[in-house]
Amino acid sequence: xxxxxxxxxxxxxxxxxxxxxxxxxxxxxxxxxxxxxxxxxxxxxxxxxxxxxxxxxxxxxxxxxxxxxxxxxxxxxxxxxxxxxxxxxxxxxxxxxxxxxxxxxxxxxxxxxxxxxxxxxxxxxxxxxxxxxxxxxxxxxxxxxxxxxxxxxxxxxxxxxxxxxxxxxxxxxxxxxxxxxxxxxxxxxxxxxxxxxxxxxxxxxxxxxxxxxxxxxxxxxxxxxxxxxxxxxxxxxxxxxxxxxxxxxxxxxxxxxxxxxxxxxxxxxxxxxxxxxxxxxxxxxxxxxxxxxxxxxxxxxxxxxxxxxxxxxxxxxxxxxxxxxxxxxxxxxxxxxxxxxxxxxxxxxxxxxxxxxxxxxxxxxxxxxxxxxxxxxxxxxxxxx
Amino acid sequence: xxxxxxxxxxxxxxxxxxxxxxxxxxxxxxxxxxxxxxxxxxxxxxxxxxxxxxxxxxxxxxxxxxxxxxxxxxxxxxxxxxxxxxxxxxxxxxxxxxxxxxxxxxxxxxxxxxxxxxxxxxxxxxxxxxxxxxxxxxxxxxxxxxxxxxxxxxxxxxxxxxxxxxxxxxxxxxxxxxxxxxxxxxxxxxxxxxxxxxxxxxxxxxxxxxxxxxxxxxxxxxxxxxxxxxxxxxxxxxxxxxxxxxxxxxxxxxxxxxxxxxxxxxxxxxxxxxxxxxxxxxxxxxxxxxxxxxxxxxxxxxxxxxxxxxxxxxxxxxxxxxxxxxxxxxxxxxxxxxxxxxxxxxxxxxxxxxxxx
Numbered sequence: 224x225x226x227x228x229x230x231x232x233x234x235x236x237x238x239x240x241x242x243x244x245x246x247x248x249x250x251x252x253x254x255x256x257x258x259x260x261x262x263x264x265x266x267x268x269x270x271x272x273x274x275x276x277x278x279x280x281x282x283x284x285x286x287x288x289x290x291x292x293x294x295x296x297x298x299x300x301x302x303x304x305x306x307x308x309x310x311x312x313x314x315x316x317x318x319x320x321x322x323x324x325x326x327x328x329x330x331x332x333x334x335x336x337x338x339x340x341x342x343x344x345x346x347x348x349x350x351x352x353x354x355x356x357x358x359x360x361x362x363x364x365x366x367x368x369x370x371x372x373x374x375x376x377x378x379x380x381x382x383x384x385x386x387x388x389x390x391x392x393x394x395x396x397x398x399x400x401x402x403x404x405x406x407x408x409x410x411x412x413x414x415x416x417x418x419x420x421x422x423x424x425x426x427x428x429x430x431x432x433x434x435x436x437x438x439x440x441x442x443x444x445x446x447x448x449x450x451x452x453x454x455x456x457x458x459x460x461x462x463x464x465x466x467x468x469x470x471x472x473x474x475x476x477x478x479x480x481x482x483x484x485x486x487x488x489x490x491x492x493x494x495x496x497x498x499x500x501x502x503x504x505x506x507x508x509x510x511x512x513x514x515x516x517x518x519x520x521x522x523x524x525x526x527x528x529x530x531x532x533x534x535x536x537x538x539x540x541x542x543x544x545x546x547x548x549x550x551x552x553x554x555x556x557x558x559x560x561x562x563x564x565x566x567x568x569x570x571x572x573x574x575x576x577x578x579x580x581x582x583x584x585x586x587x588x589x590x591x592x593x594x595x596x597x598x599x600x601x602x603x604x605x606x607x608x
Numbered sequence: 609x610x611x612x613x614x615x616x617x618x619x620x621x622x623x624x625x626x627x628x629x630x631x632x633x634x635x636x637x638x639x640x641x642x643x644x645x646x647x648x649x650x651x652x653x654x655x656x657x658x659x660x661x662x663x664x665x666x667x668x669x670x671x672x673x674x675x676x677x678x679x680x681x682x683x684x685x686x687x688x689x690x691x692x693x694x695x696x697x698x699x700x701x702x703x704x705x706x707x708x709x710x711x712x713x714x715x716x717x718x719x720x721x722x723x724x725x726x727x728x729x730x731x732x733x734x735x736x737x738x739x740x741x742x743x744x745x746x747x748x749x750x751x752x753x754x755x756x757x758x759x760x761x762x763x764x765x766x767x768x769x770x771x772x773x774x775x776x777x778x779x780x781x782x783x784x785x786x787x788x789x790x791x792x793x794x795x796x797x798x799x800x801x802x803x804x805x806x807x808x809x810x811x812x813x814x815x816x817x818x819x820x821x822x823x824x825x826x827x828x829x830x831x832x833x834x835x836x837x838x839x840x841x842x843x844x845x846x847x848x849x850x851x852x853x854x855x856x857x858x859x860x861x862x863x864x865x866x867x868x869x870x871x872x873x874x875x876x877x878x879x880x881x882x883x884x885x886x887x888x889x890x891x892x893x894x895x896x897x898x899x900x901x902x903x904x905x906x907x908x909x910x911x912x913x914x915x916x917x918x919x920x921x922x923x924x925x926x927x928x929x930x931x932x933x934x935x936x937x938x939x940x941x942x943x944x945x946x947x948x949x950x951x952x953x954x955x956x957x958x959x960x961x962x963x964x965x
Contacts (some may be wrong), residue, residue: 226728227721228714230707237709521705524667525767526695526722529687605668 230348230536234511242546245507249547250554252500253584257572258556259492260580263485263564265570269409270479271472272569276406278349279315280442281452282471286464288436290478292337292411294319296434301463305438308454310446317437318423320430324414326377327391332373337415338366338391340423347439356402360419365401366393371567372414379403386446394426408486409447409566438463497587503593504543508536512598532599540592551584552577563566612683614807615641615664620673620683622830623661633659636673643774646801646808648818650838651827657811658779660827664692664809665777677775695722698768698806700778700797704760706752706767712739713748716767723771738770739763742796758789765793769800776801778810782817794820810962861900864890865907869878872912883909915962935960 236242273291274282283302287295302314317339324336340350343357357368368389370380381404382389389400393416406415425433442451448467455465466474480486513521519532554573563570622634633656641647641686650659660667663675666682669690675682677693685693701889702866706715716735742762752760761781768776778797783791801808810821818824826838851858868886883905890901938959940951 228710228717230709230718233709233714258629295864304830427664515709517703518707521701521707522718524665524694524701525719526691526693526697528691605662605666 226487231535232542233514235539235542241507241510245503245543246550248503248507249500249543249584249588250498250551252484252496252587253548253551253580254494254558255499256493256556256583257551257576258498258558258562259489259574260576261555261559261570263489263575264569264576265563265566265568266485266489267479269407269474271410271475272407272409273478274413274468274471274475276350277347277439278441278444279439279468280361280456281311281440281447282466282468283440283455283463284436284466284471286462288464289482290411290475291437292318292409294436296431296436296462299433299435301459302435302438304459305440305455305531307426307450308458310443310451310454311440313345313347313440313441315345315439316342316420316435317341317348317439318420318427318430319436320423320427322394322426324376325380325392326375328377330377330391332377334413335594336372338393339410339415339417339424340420340426341506342420344449347441350404350406350417350418351459352402352600354403356404356417357366359401360417360422362401364396364398364422364425366398366416366418366422367404368400368605369406369415369417370403371405371407373408373567376414377581386602394428398422398426405467407569409453410479422428428601438442443600476535499583500547500587501591504540504588505594507543508539508592508595509598512595512602516598516602518604519599523602529599532602533596535594536596536599537589541585544581544588548581552580612643613640614678615639615809616674616679617660617664618674618676620660620663620670620675622668622670624665633830634663634670637827637832638673639825639832641775641809643807644802645807646798646810646820646822647779647825648821648823649809649811649825649827650818651833652811652813654829655827657827661777661779661809661811664775665697665699666690667699667732691717695771696769696773696775698759699867700764700768700776700781700785702780704752704757704764706760706763708752711749711751712744712755712763715752715763716770717773718904719767719770734770738766742766742769743798756789758785758793761785761793762796763787765796765800769804772804772806773808774804775809778808779813780812781810782812782814787816790814792814857900861904862907864894864896865904865911868904868908869911869915870891896908931963934963944949 270290270292283305284299285295285297299316305311306314318341319451320338323333326332326334339348343361352370353367358368359365367378368376368383372379377391379389379400379471383400383403389604390397391400392398398418404417408414416427420432424430426457440451440455443450452465452467452470459465523529552572559572560572562568614774617637617639619636619638620634621636621797624631624633637660639647639649639660644871649657649660659668660808663670663682666677666685669675669685673683678696680689680693682690682693691940707718713735715900716738717731720731720735732737736745739748742765744759744762744766747755747759747763752763753781755763761784767842768778776797780795781797785793792812797810798820800806810817812818824835826833826835827837833859847858871943872882886905887901890896890904891898896904938956939948942948942956
C-alpha cells in the first residue's frame with residue numbers, strides 16, 4: 224500500500240470558505256443548465272406528445288403545415304388514394320382547428336382551445352379515454368375534454384367526475400362534455416377537445432369538409448413504415464407530405480427548434496450556465512495557483528515535473544465538478560417537480576440528461592483548469608527564489 | 609582516476625533580460641565542490657550568489673560555460689534531465705516554502721514520494737527518522753502555520769534530506785531566523801551533511817555561521833574573488849567607516865594596537881599567555897568592549913606576524929617576485945609627493961635590510 228499525498232484535495236479544502244463559494248457558484252451554473260435543458264426537452268416532448276401518443280404508422284399532412292398547432296388543410300381525396308396501397312390497413316382523416324371556449328363556471332372568460340374531429344367509427348384516433356367516449360361524441364354537440372388542459376378553462380374535469388353535466392359554448396355554439404381524456408398541454412396548445420367529424424363541422428361551419436388537416440394511416444401488422452411511405456409517395460402528387468411517425472416527430476421538433484426563438488433561448492440559457500460555471504471555477508483555480516505559486520515552484524525545484532502540477536490543478540477541477548454536481552442534481556429534481564406542477568409540462572430527469580450535464584460540468588471545470596494552468600507557467604523556481 | 613567532483617562549474621556566465629536590457633549577472637564564474645565538502649558562498653546582495661546556486665540546483669541553465677552536477681552537463685540539457693537532477697539534490701530555500709495545505713509529515717512525504725517507490729511503512733519510518741534527527745518528531749501532525757520560523761526551517765531541512773541527497777544546496781537558510789535558531793539550523797545542516805557525507809553549498813551573508821565551512825567562496829558583482837581579496841577589502845572598508853563616524857575611537861584603537869605590537873615585537877614573539885594578559889588589561893583597565901579588544905589584539909598580532917614573517921629560516925618567506933613588487937611599491941610611495949627625499953631613501957634601505965630584500 225502506497226498512499227500518495229492527495230495534494231489536489233488538500234489544496235482545494237485549504238480555504239473552506241472559498242471552496243464553499245466555488246461549490247455554490249458551480250452548483251448554480253449546473254442547476255441553470257439542468258433547468259434550461261429540462262424546459263427545452265419538456266417543450267419538445269410536449270409539442271410532439273400528440274405525434275408520439277397517437278396510434279398510426281404513417282401521417283399525411285400538407286407540405287405547408289410546419290407545426291401541428293397551425294395545420295393547413297389538404298384534399299381529403301388524397302387519403303382515399305392511399306387506402307389501396309399495399310401494407311395500408313386503414314386511413315383516418317382528422318380535422319383540427321382552434322375555437323373559442325367559454326369557461327363553464329365563469330362565463331365571462333373565453334379562451335382559444337384546440338379541437339380535433341374524426342370519424343368515431345374509424346379506429347385510428349387513440350388516446351387514453353377516447354374509446355370510452357367514442358359513442359358519446361356521435362351525439363350532436365357532444366365533445367371529450369382533455370383533463371390535463373390548463374386550469375383557465377375551468378374545473379371541467381372535477382365537475383364531470385362529480386357527475387355534473389358540463390355545458391358551455393364553443394364558437395358561440397352550445398355543447399356538452401361527454402367524457403374526458405388525457406393528453407396534456409404544450410407551448411402551443413393550452414387545452415384540447417375531441418369530437419366527431421360531424422360535430423367539428425358544426426363548430427366550424429365555414430370549414431370545407433372535403434379538406435382535412437391530417438391523415439393517420441394504420442398499417443398491416445408487420446408492414447415496414449418506411450417502405451409503405453415510399454410506396455405512397457410514388458402514387459400521390461407532391462401536394463401532401465408522407466411521414467413515418469419518426470419523420471413526423473422530427474419535423475415538429477425542427478420547427479420549434481429552428482423556426483422559433485425557443486431553441487436559441489434555451490441554448491443561450493445553457494451557454495449562460497456554462498459560462499457562469501466556467502468563470503467561477505477559473506477564478507477559484509486561478510487564485511489557488513496564484514496563492515500557491517511559490518509552493519508550486521518549490522515542488523518543481525524538488526524535482527516534480529510540470530505535468531504533475533497540471534495534474535493537480537486538473538484534479539482540483541474534477542473534484543470541484545463532482546462536489547458541485549451532487550447538490551446540483553438534487554436541487555434540480557426539486558425544481559423539476561415544482562416547475563412540472565406549475566406548468567403541466569412533462570419535465571423530468573433522464574439518465575441521459577444527467578450524464579450529459581455531468582459531462583458538461585466536468586468539461587466546464589477542465590476548461591477553466593486549462594485556462595488557470597497557463598498561470599502555472601510562471602511557477603518557475605528560478606524566477607521566484 | 610580522479611574522483612569526480614559532484615559540483616563542477618567552469619566559466620559560467622549568466623544574463624538576465626533580453627536585448628538592450630540584457631544584464632550580465634555572472635562573469636565566467638568557476639567553482640567546484642568536492643565530495644563531503646561544505647562550501648559557503650558569500651558576497652553582498654546582488655552579487656549573483658543565488659543565481660550561481662540556482663545554476664547548481666538545475667533550476668536555470670547557464671548561457672555560457674559549463675555546469676556539471678554528478679558529472680552531468682546541465683547547460684542546454686532538456687527539462688527532463690534537469691528534473692531528474694533536481695530529485696538528487698536537497699534544496700533548502702531562504703523561506704521554508706513548505707506547502708501550507710499540508711501538515712509536517714505530508715510535506716516531507718512530498719519529497720519521499722519523488723524517490724524510489726517503497727512500502728508505506730518504509731516511507732513512514734524514513735519520515736519519522738528524519739524528523740527525529742531535526743528534532744521535529746513531536747510536531748509530525750501539526751500544520752505548517754502552527755510552527756515557529758525555526759521549526760519550519762527544520763521541517764524544510766528534513767524535506768531536503770529525507771532522500772539522502774549527495775548534494776545539498778541552501779540559499780540563506782538562516783536569513784529569516786533569529787541569531788540563535790540561525791546558528792542551530794546552520795549547525796544542523798553541517799552535522800547532517802557530515803553524517804551523510806554530502807557536499808553542501810550554502811549561500812549566506814550571515815558572518816556568524818562562516819565557521820561551519822571547509823572553504824569559503826566569495827562572489828562580487830558576478831565575479832569570483834579570492835577570499836583574501838574580499839576580506840581585505842572588507843576590513844579596509846570597516847576601518848574607513850570607523851574613521852569617519854568615530855574618529856576618536858579609530859585613533860585610540862589603532863594607537864593601542866600599535867603600542868602593543870611594539871612591546872610584543874621587542875622580543876619578536878607574542879605568546880598566548882601574553883595575549884591573555886593583554887585581553888584582560890584592555891577590558892578591565894582600558895574599559896574596552898569585547899569587540900574592541902578583539903580588534904586591538906588581532907591588529908597587534910597581525911603587525912607582529914608581518915615583522916617576524918621576513919625572519920623565517922633563510923628569510924625566504926617572500927618569493928623573489930613578491931620582493932620585486934614590494935620594492936617597487938616602496939619607491940612608488942616615496943616618489944608620490946614628487947621627489948625622493950633623503951629621509952625617505954634612508955627608510956627604504958632600512959626596511960629592505962630588515963626584510964632582507
